[in-house]
Amino acid sequence: MAIARNSDQFLLDAYTGQGGFITGAYLVQHHSESSEAFARRQALAVYPNFVRKIVDVYLGLLWRQAPSRDAGEAYAAFAVNADGAGHNLDYLLASYQRLAMLLGTVYVIVDKPITPSATRADEKPPYIAHRLPAHLVRSSVDSSGVWFSVTFSEMSDGAAVYRTFTRTGWVLSEDAAGTRIIAQGEHGLGRVPVVALHSAYPINPTDKRAMSWVFDLVQLNWSLYNMESGLNALFRDQEFSVFAMPVSDGTERERLQQEGLVLGTQNGLLYDPANGGEPKFIAPPDGPVKQHMEKNAATVQDLYRIANLEFVGGVQQSGVALSFHFQEANSALSTMADLCEQAEREIAQLVHAWQGQVFEGHIAYPRDFNLTDVAQALTLAMDAVSLSLSPRFDRELKKRLVKQILGSDTAPDVLAAIDAEIDADGDVYGDRVAQAAGSAGP
Incomplete structure (x- = not known):
C-alpha cells in the first residue's frame, strides 16, 4: 500500500509519533524481505521523533516572551477566555501555530x-x-484574494454538516452546496469572519494555504525511521555468532543432531583435531551495521541543518558558520512571529466588529529571539581569544557565552558544572571558539 507522505495525517503523525509510525504501517518492505520478517520488523519499529523536538524548540522560542498588547479592556477580557472554554489567547494561538x-x-x-x-x-x-x-470544503475569493465565502465541514450528532460564512452572514446546512439549510443568520461584519494563520508566507500572496514548514523535516525523519528499523533488524539478525563445528561424516552429524548438541559455560565439547578442523564461532561482518550507523548519523545532522539548528546538533563549526545559522533561525522565527501578529490583528478587528467597535489598539510580537545576541557574543569571544586578553577575562567571557547559548531553561547545577569546567580549563565551548578564531587567521 502506498504511503501518502504529503497528506495532512502523515504530517500530524510525524509530530505525535502515532498512526503508521507506531503500527509500522509507514515502514517500507525490502524487496527481498519475507512477509513474516517484515511483520516482525513492524512490531519492533521505534520512531526517533526529531520533528516534535525541532517544532517544540521553535515554538518555545516564539512564545518565551508574550506579545505586547494595548487594545483596551474589552479585548483584554476576551484574551483571558478566548475560546469561551477557559483557555487564554496566548495558549490558543501557540497551539494553532504548532x-x-x-x-x-x-x-x-x-x-x-x-x-x-x-x-x-x-x-x-x-x-x-x-x-x-x-x-x-470550498471557498471563493475576489481578485485581491479576499474571501467572498468559506465553507467548513464539522460533525453534529455523528453526522457531517457544513457551515458557510459569507461577508454578510452564515448558513448551516446538511450539504456542502447549502441547499438543505438547518439554520442561518446575518452578522453584518462586512467580511468573512475567518482568519488564516500561516507558518510561512504562501508562494502566491493571495493563497489561503501555505506549505507545511516541517515538510522536508518530516520526509527526512521518515527516512531515518526506516533506516533505524533496518539497523535494528541487522542487530537482531547478527546479534549472535554462528557456531561451526567440523564433522568427519554424515553419520556423526546425524548423531549430534539427535543428541541435541547444547553448548554453554557449564559443559564442554570434545573433538578430534585429526579428523577435522577446530570448532569456532563465525561472526557476521560489521560493514553493513557501520554503514547504517554512519548514514543515520548523517541524516540526523541533515535534520538539524534544514531547521537551521546546527548549534543544537553537536557538530563543531566556526563562529562564522554559527552566526549564519543563528541568523537563519532568527529569520524563520521572525517570519512566524510576523504572521501570527498579522493573524491576531485580524482577530482583534473581528472581535471589535462583533461588538460594534473599531479596533484602534496595538499588537506587537517579539522579533528578536536572542540568537543575534549569541552570534555577536561569539564574535566578541573570538576577538577576545585572538587578542590574548587576560585568562580571567577569557573565562568570564566564556561563562557569559554559555549562559546565552543554553538560556534560562538549563538547570542551575548544569550551568554551575560548566562554570567549574571553564575554571579548570576543561571548557569544550571555549575550545570550540578558540579553534574557530584560530582557523579564521589574521
Whole structure:
C-alpha cells in the first residue's frame, strides 16, 4: 500500500509519533524481505521523533516572551477566555501555530454566540475556534484574494454538516452546496469572519494555504525511521555468532543432531583435531551495521541543518558558520512571529466588529529571539581569544557565552558544572571558539 507522505495525517503523525509510525504501517518492505520478517520488523519499529523536538524548540522560542498588547479592556477580557472554554489567547494561538507549522495553515473562526439579550452589554463576548485544512470544503475569493465565502465541514450528532460564512452572514446546512439549510443568520461584519494563520508566507500572496514548514523535516525523519528499523533488524539478525563445528561424516552429524548438541559455560565439547578442523564461532561482518550507523548519523545532522539548528546538533563549526545559522533561525522565527501578529490583528478587528467597535489598539510580537545576541557574543569571544586578553577575562567571557547559548531553561547545577569546567580549563565551548578564531587567521 502506498504511503501518502504529503497528506495532512502523515504530517500530524510525524509530530505525535502515532498512526503508521507506531503500527509500522509507514515502514517500507525490502524487496527481498519475507512477509513474516517484515511483520516482525513492524512490531519492533521505534520512531526517533526529531520533528516534535525541532517544532517544540521553535515554538518555545516564539512564545518565551508574550506579545505586547494595548487594545483596551474589552479585548483584554476576551484574551483571558478566548475560546469561551477557559483557555487564554496566548495558549490558543501557540497551539494553532504548532498546527500551522505542521500543516502550513490553520483557519481561525471568530464567532459570537447567538443569545437573546436586551442590550449589547448583556450579549456574550466573541470567541475563536479553529479548523484544519482538511475541514475546508470550498471557498471563493475576489481578485485581491479576499474571501467572498468559506465553507467548513464539522460533525453534529455523528453526522457531517457544513457551515458557510459569507461577508454578510452564515448558513448551516446538511450539504456542502447549502441547499438543505438547518439554520442561518446575518452578522453584518462586512467580511468573512475567518482568519488564516500561516507558518510561512504562501508562494502566491493571495493563497489561503501555505506549505507545511516541517515538510522536508518530516520526509527526512521518515527516512531515518526506516533506516533505524533496518539497523535494528541487522542487530537482531547478527546479534549472535554462528557456531561451526567440523564433522568427519554424515553419520556423526546425524548423531549430534539427535543428541541435541547444547553448548554453554557449564559443559564442554570434545573433538578430534585429526579428523577435522577446530570448532569456532563465525561472526557476521560489521560493514553493513557501520554503514547504517554512519548514514543515520548523517541524516540526523541533515535534520538539524534544514531547521537551521546546527548549534543544537553537536557538530563543531566556526563562529562564522554559527552566526549564519543563528541568523537563519532568527529569520524563520521572525517570519512566524510576523504572521501570527498579522493573524491576531485580524482577530482583534473581528472581535471589535462583533461588538460594534473599531479596533484602534496595538499588537506587537517579539522579533528578536536572542540568537543575534549569541552570534555577536561569539564574535566578541573570538576577538577576545585572538587578542590574548587576560585568562580571567577569557573565562568570564566564556561563562557569559554559555549562559546565552543554553538560556534560562538549563538547570542551575548544569550551568554551575560548566562554570567549574571553564575554571579548570576543561571548557569544550571555549575550545570550540578558540579553534574557530584560530582557523579564521589574521
